[in-house]
Amino acid sequence: xxxxxxxxxxxxxxxxxxxxxxxxxxxxxxxxxxxxxxxxxxxxxxxxxxxxxxxxxxxxxxxxxxxxxxxxxxxxxxxxxxxxxxxxxxxxxxxxxxxxxxxxxxxxxxxxxxxxxxxxxxxxxxxxxxxxxxxxxxxxxxxxxxxxxxxxxxxxxxxxxxxxxxxxxxxxxxxxxxxxxxxxxxxxxxxxxxxxxxxxxxxxxxxxxxxxxxxxxxxxxxxxxxxxxxxxxxxxxxxxxxxxxxxxxxxxxxxxxxxxxxxxxxxxxxxxxxxxxxxxxxxxxxxxxxxxxxxxxxxxxxxxxxxxx
Amino acid sequence: xxxxxxxxxxxxxxxxxxxxxxxxxxxxxxxxxxxxxxxxxxxxxxxxxxxxxxxxxxxxxxxxxxxxxxxxxxxxxxxxxxxxxxxxxxxxxxxxxxxxxxxxxxxxxxxxxxxxxxxxxxxxxxxxxxxxxxxxxxxxxxxxxxxxxxxxxxxxxxxxxxxxxxxxxxxxxxxxxxxxxxxxxxxxxxxxxxxxxxxxxxxxxxxxxxxxxxxxxxxxxxxxxxxxxxxxxxxxxxxxxxxxxxxxxxxxxxxxxxxxxxxxxxxxxxxxxxxxxxxxxxxxxxxxxxxxxxxxxxxxxxxxxxxxxxxxxxxxxxxxxxxxxxxxxxxxxxxxxxxxxxxxxxxxxxxxxxxxxxxxxxxxxxxxxxxxxxxxxxxxxxxxxxxxxxxxxxxxxxxxxxxxxxxxxxxxxxxxxxxxxxxxxxxxxxxxxxxxxxxxxxxxxxxxxxxxxxxxxxxxxxxxxxxxxxxxxxxxxxxxxxxxxxxxxxxxxxxxxxxxxxxxxxxxxxxxxxxxxxxxxxxxxxxxxxxxxxxxxxxxxxxxxxxxxxxxxxxxxxxxxxxxxxxxxxxxxxxxxxxxxxxx
Numbered sequence: 001x002x003x004x005x006x007x008x009x010x011x012x013x014x015x016x017x018x019x020x021x022x023x024x025x026x027x028x029x030x031x032x033x034x035x036x037x038x039x040x041x042x043x044x045x046x047x048x049x050x051x052x053x054x055x056x057x058x059x060x061x062x063x064x065x066x067x068x069x070x071x072x073x074x075x076x077x078x079x080x081x082x083x084x085x086x087x088x089x090x091x092x093x094x095x096x097x098x099x100x101x102x103x104x105x106x107x108x109x110x111x112x113x114x115x116x117x118x119x120x121x122x123x124x125x126x127x128x129x130x131x132x133x134x135x136x137x138x139x140x141x142x143x144x145x146x147x148x149x150x151x152x153x154x155x156x157x158x159x160x161x162x163x164x165x166x167x168x169x170x171x172x173x174x175x176x177x178x179x180x181x182x183x184x185x186x187x188x189x190x191x192x193x194x195x196x197x198x199x200x201x202x203x204x205x206x207x208x209x210x211x212x213x214x215x216x217x218x219x220x221x222x223x224x225x226x227x228x229x230x231x232x233x234x235x236x237x238x239x240x241x242x243x244x245x246x247x248x249x250x251x252x253x254x255x256x257x258x259x260x261x262x263x264x265x266x267x268x269x270x271x272x273x274x275x276x277x278x279x280x281x282x283x284x285x286x287x288x289x290x291x292x293x294x295x296x297x298x299x300x301x302x303x304x305x306x307x308x309x
Numbered sequence: 310x311x312x313x314x315x316x317x318x319x320x321x322x323x324x325x326x327x328x329x330x331x332x333x334x335x336x337x338x339x340x341x342x343x344x345x346x347x348x349x350x351x352x353x354x355x356x357x358x359x360x361x362x363x364x365x366x367x368x369x370x371x372x373x374x375x376x377x378x379x380x381x382x383x384x385x386x387x388x389x390x391x392x393x394x395x396x397x398x399x400x401x402x403x404x405x406x407x408x409x410x411x412x413x414x415x416x417x418x419x420x421x422x423x424x425x426x427x428x429x430x431x432x433x434x435x436x437x438x439x440x441x442x443x444x445x446x447x448x449x450x451x452x453x454x455x456x457x458x459x460x461x462x463x464x465x466x467x468x469x470x471x472x473x474x475x476x477x478x479x480x481x482x483x484x485x486x487x488x489x490x491x492x493x494x495x496x497x498x499x500x501x502x503x504x505x506x507x508x509x510x511x512x513x514x515x516x517x518x519x520x521x522x523x524x525x526x527x528x529x530x531x532x533x534x535x536x537x538x539x540x541x542x543x544x545x546x547x548x549x550x551x552x553x554x555x556x557x558x559x560x561x562x563x564x565x566x567x568x569x570x571x572x573x574x575x576x577x578x579x580x581x582x583x584x585x586x587x588x589x590x591x592x593x594x595x596x597x598x599x600x601x602x603x604x605x606x607x608x609x610x611x612x613x614x615x616x617x618x619x620x621x622x623x624x625x626x627x628x629x630x631x632x633x634x635x636x637x638x639x640x641x642x643x644x645x646x647x648x649x650x651x652x653x654x655x656x657x658x659x660x661x662x663x664x665x666x667x668x669x670x671x672x673x674x675x676x677x678x679x680x681x682x683x684x685x686x687x688x689x690x691x692x693x694x695x696x697x698x699x700x701x702x703x704x705x706x707x708x709x710x711x712x713x714x715x716x717x718x719x720x721x722x723x724x725x726x727x728x729x730x731x732x733x734x735x736x737x738x739x740x741x742x743x744x745x746x747x748x749x750x751x752x753x754x755x756x757x758x759x760x761x762x763x764x765x766x767x768x769x770x771x772x773x774x775x776x777x778x779x780x781x782x783x784x785x786x787x788x789x790x791x792x793x794x795x796x797x798x799x800x801x802x803x804x805x806x807x808x809x810x811x812x813x814x815x816x817x818x819x820x821x822x823x824x825x826x827x828x829x830x831x832x833x834x835x836x837x838x839x840x841x842x843x844x845x846x847x848x849x850x851x852x853x854x855x856x857x858x859x860x861x862x863x864x865x866x867x868x869x870x871x872x873x874x875x876x877x878x879x880x881x882x883x884x885x886x887x888x889x890x891x892x893x
Contacts, residue, residue: 203399206441213396213436214456214505215429224455228446303446304489 007307008300015296016289023285030281031073034274040065041089041272063089076278085282086275090268095279098264102248103283105176106260109252110245112180117187118238122231124188125196129203129222140192147189152182156255173257183249187241194237198230205229232303239295246287342369343513343545344393348407349417351385351392351569355401362388364569365407368562372512375539375546377560377577379553379592381788382759385569386549390515393417394432395424411513429456433506437518439498443490449474449501450486456508473504477534495654496527503534507542514539517549524653525815526859532559551788553592557581558862565589595793597822599845599860609643611680612809613665613697613777618674620657620664620833634660636833638674642826644776645803647810649820649841651856652830658813660833662779665811666699679776691725695773702782704762708754714740714765715750721772739768743798760791767798771806778802779811784819796823817860821845829853 039047042056042065051059060066064075079086085095124143128136156179164172202208203226211221250262261280268276300306351363363385370376378386388397393416397403409416411432419427428434433456436442443452453470461469470486477500479485490498499519506514516535520528536559539546548560556563556577563580565572565588573586584590620635635657642648650658663669665676667686676683678696683689689697701707708717718736727735737747743764754762763783770778780799784792800823802808814820820827821841828838829850837850848854 206436206438207444209396209398210434210436210442210502210505211444211455212425213394213428213434215425215427215509216455217425220455224447225444229444232446304448305445305491 008297011300011307012293012297016293019289019292023289026285027278027282028073031076031278032069034277035069035072037272039272041274044271045090076275080282085279088268088273088276090271090273090276095276098276099261099279099283102259102261102264105258106248106253106262107246109176109180109183109249109258109260110247112176113183113249114187114238114241114245116180116184117241118191120184120188121191122195122227122234124192125199126222126227128196129199129226130219140196143185143189144193145189147186147193151251152186152249153251153255155182156252160255175256176258179249179252179256179258183252191234191237191241195230195234198233199226202226202229228302232299235295235299235302239291242294243284243288243291246291247284343372344370344409344411344547346389346393346407346409349389349392349409350406351388352404352406353388353401354404359404362403362569363392366564366566366569366571367407368564368574370513370545370547370562372545373539373543374562375536375548375560376562376564377548377550377556378564378566379550379556380566380572381551381592381790383568384566386566387517388569389566390434390517390547390549394428394434394515395419395421396428396434429506429511430458430509431511432513432515433509433511434515435499435502435506435517435519438522439495439502440490440522442502443498445490448487448489449493449504453486453501453504453508456505458509469508470504473507474501476507476538477501477504479504494527495523496530499523499527499531500534503531503538507538510542511544513545513547515547515549518551519548520555521551525817526653526855528555529859529862535559553581553596553789565592591790595789597793597796597818599818599821599857609645611641612644612646612678613811614641614677615639615661615665616675616677618661618664618676619672620660620669621672622669634669634833635664638828638830638835640826640828640835640838642777642809642811644809645807646826647799647803647812647824649824649827650811650813650830651815651817651820651827653815653856655832656830657833658815658830659781661830662699662781662811662813666694666697666779668699695721695725696776697779698770698773698775698777699779700763700766700770700781700783702785704759704766704783704786705754707766708762710754712753713750714745714752714757717754717765718768718772721769725773735772736768739771742771742802743768744794758791759787760795763787763795764798767795767802771802774806775808777809777811779813781813782815785814785816792819799823817845817856829856 040060041063042051042059045051045059046053046056057066064072067075076086085099087094088098091098120143124136124140128140159178159182160172163169163178164175170178199222208221208225211225216224248260248262248265250266252258253260253262254266261283265277265280267273268280346369347367349363349366350361353360353362366385366389368376378389380386388403391397392403392405393409393411405417407417411427416424416427443449447455450467450470453473454466457466457469467486471480474480474485479497479500482488482497485493485497490501493501503519514535519535520531523531532555535546538544546560548555550556560577562575563577564574565580565586567588572588573580573584580589581593584593616639618635618638619633622632622634638657638661640648650661652658660669664671665686667689670687671685676686678693683693712720715733715736718739719732722732722735736750740747740749745761745764745768749757749761749765754765757765766783767778778799784795787795796819799810799812803810810823812820812824824841826839827841827844829836829844829852831852837844837848837853844853845857848857
């Protein structure tokens with residue numbers, strides 16, 4: 001193992017410890033913040049009119065909601081430590097089953113959209129740099145403006161209306177392809193904008209001038225010098241988007257009637273289904289840690305300066 | 310780029326004009342020049358109009374010789390070279406006119422593809438700042454390999470890279486080919502850049518201020534390396550520089566430029582020894598000689614002193630080892646005196662200045678201002694801060710781009726709570742003191758020249774009547790003539806205000822001219838300190854002697870190597886055909 005690799009691994013280990021500590025902090029914090037929202041799951045069901053007062057008291061005792069928060073936290077922690085996520089108070093199902101039911105949809109939607117969006121978002125500005133003619137530059141700008149100005153939920157509703165209701169080309173509920181494309185275009189626009197601006201700045205640097213002085217071809221200058229340097233910043237953004245992909249796109253799930261993590265989270269918060277929300281937060285913690293880790297590793301592989309820290 | 314035929318303004322072309330007195334005979338000039346530039350004009354086309362950056366420049370470069378293009382910033386010296394090979398900055402549109410024949414081919418009418426084929430092969434370029442000119446993500450070896458001719462096998466290419474690294478003297482650095490730019494020193498980076506330039510086996514090397522960004526001892530090494538490579542490979546060098554000292558030692562011929570036009574041209578020895586034009590004389594005179602001129606006055610009371618000062622920076626990252634940046638520094642400075650702190654980059658000069666004003670945490674030792682120990686410079690009160698002012702190297706970065714000159718200079722008054730009335734009068738008095746006019750009041754930093762901006766920074770530092778001024782490389786970004794003016798201003802301020810200076814510089818000549826005391830620093834320690842005259846005339850430490858020798862070598866007014874006055878029998882050695890632009 002050479003010095004580079006050792007430093008790379010050391011850096012990754014340090015990052016991992018740091019992000020685990022942050023994740024643990026968030027889990028603790030959210031446990032208590034959640035309980036500060038007025039009303040618990042029993043109140044909500046009471047408002048919905050399905051429980052009598054004595055039933056409510058009995059249910060609270062059963063769920064342990066009448067105990068002090070700190071005791072609840074201790075019990076919850078013991079349960080989590082044993083690998084059990086708990087049971088949903090609202091759906092009366094194990095939370096692991098609930099998550100297992102929604103996560104595949106969320107990941108398919110998020111990761112496909114991110115993959116397509118990243119490919120487009122890197123390809124478009126690179127092509128525009130290689131052939132700086134009007135059409136390609138205009139295409140980069142059009143994608144950008146699209147992603148900034150057109151909210152995904154409005155174009156989503158329009159798609160459902162036109163493609164499903166009027167033309168009957170897709171089912172109104174449960175279609176994955178259209179929301180993937182909508183999200184991908186959104187990602188591509190944001191990424192293309194940042195990457196293109198960076199690439200134009202990098203084109204003005206001395207090392208690109210030095211590359212020109214070496215007589216390198218335009219293609220080589222763009223692909224070997226400008227693109228990698230621009231990617232160091234863009235990868236950080238892709239990392240953020242990756243974390244987002246794990247958490248689910250609520251609007252798309254709602255508009256296209258997809259049973260995803262976003263929808264589940266929304267229902268859990270509305271119903272004060274504490275255990276479900278906490279489980280989702282743990283999942284998010286892991287998602288963000290994984291996304292950060294992947295991003296950091298990629299950035300350190302691209303940029304040798306980050307390895308020496 | 311549009312081209313005008315080279316018959317444009319034929320009156321300015323006097324091809325065949327005999328060379329000036331001390332030059333070689335016209336017959337020898339018949340030796341074919343490698344590059345013959347005639348009445349080159351470069352017009353920059355901007356949205357706001359056109360600017361003639363180069364207005365009629367003519368010169369010849371013979372194979373194996375060095376021609377220096379000399380001038381201050383904005384004189385068009387870089388543009389002249391870059392326009393020839395199509396390396397103008399991205400986004401700049403230039404039109405060229407005149408003629409530039411390289412080995413019998415007209416450069417100005419080439420297409421971009423044809424120029425690209427020349428770049429890096431027949432004509433290579435080294436840029437000013439090696440740290441910026443290397444791609445931070447690519448190893449040194451990869452960057453050199455990239456410049457090699459296409460179609461070499463992997464093994465063949467690696468062999469050539471190793472040979473090039475050896476040629477530039479980097480073969481002793483372990484794993485050099487696999488190192489990235491940030492793992493190299495400035496000198497090593499420039500050597501890699503030179504290896505990159507040599508990869509295509511060029512017959513002409515354009516060196517655009519190749520040593521300006523480097524330390525003085527490294528400068529001499531790089532210039533010597535270029536001279537050695539030139540002798541070994543017989544390549545011609547077009548050396549672009551603002552430094553006439555460098556010209557004397559390393560170039561045979563020189564063209565002096567000002568505002569895009571040629572001022573004077575001829576053999577370097579002649580131009581330096583007997584300049585014909587006033588501008589050349591100004592450039593030569595503005596260059597301070599390395600001679601101590603001022604003596605410390607014993608009578609003045611001590612104003613600033615530090616004893617046993619040490620600063621430690623915590624290392625980078627979680628597990629980084631702390632770095633000792635300053636260790637056991639002592640000095641005492643009298644009122645009205647000037648302490649020059651010299652040393653190469655990384656020697657701790659700036660850390661010292663920062664520790665004194667509380668921009669770096671002091672680990673050990675103390676700072677005394679006017680006899681009283683400052684408890685913690687990081688928590689100085691406003692009144693004490695006013696007595697101690699700091700001026701930075703980068704005058705542009707030190708001024709808020711949205712504040713006018715009046716607001717910038719008036720800001721200290723506002724901070725110290727001086728009433729608004731009378732503030733303008735005070736600002737005007739300061740402007741007058743630093744040699745700026747009332748008309749500058751409403752200007753923004755970007756509307757000022759570098760020298761004017763540094764004057765604004767000085768005026769701002771003077772606003773609260775400090776007793777000590779800390780000047781951190783404040784003239785190193787300025788042209789020599791402007792540098793001389795700012796040094797004159799500092800000398801006057803010392804005399805008139807009794808101001809004490811801590812003057813940090815890598816330039817020994819500047820320190821010798823201004824300072825009464827000198828401290829030489831290396832690796833965070835003071836190698837030598839004492840009265841300027843003693844240190845410069847009789848240096849005790851070996852390191853001081855090295856620094857002075859390097860500075861003297863670069864500053865030589867006459868050539869070191871007798872290449873510019875070849876014997877008549879040598880024939881081809883000395884032939885340069887001098888073409889003088891009209892109007893001179």
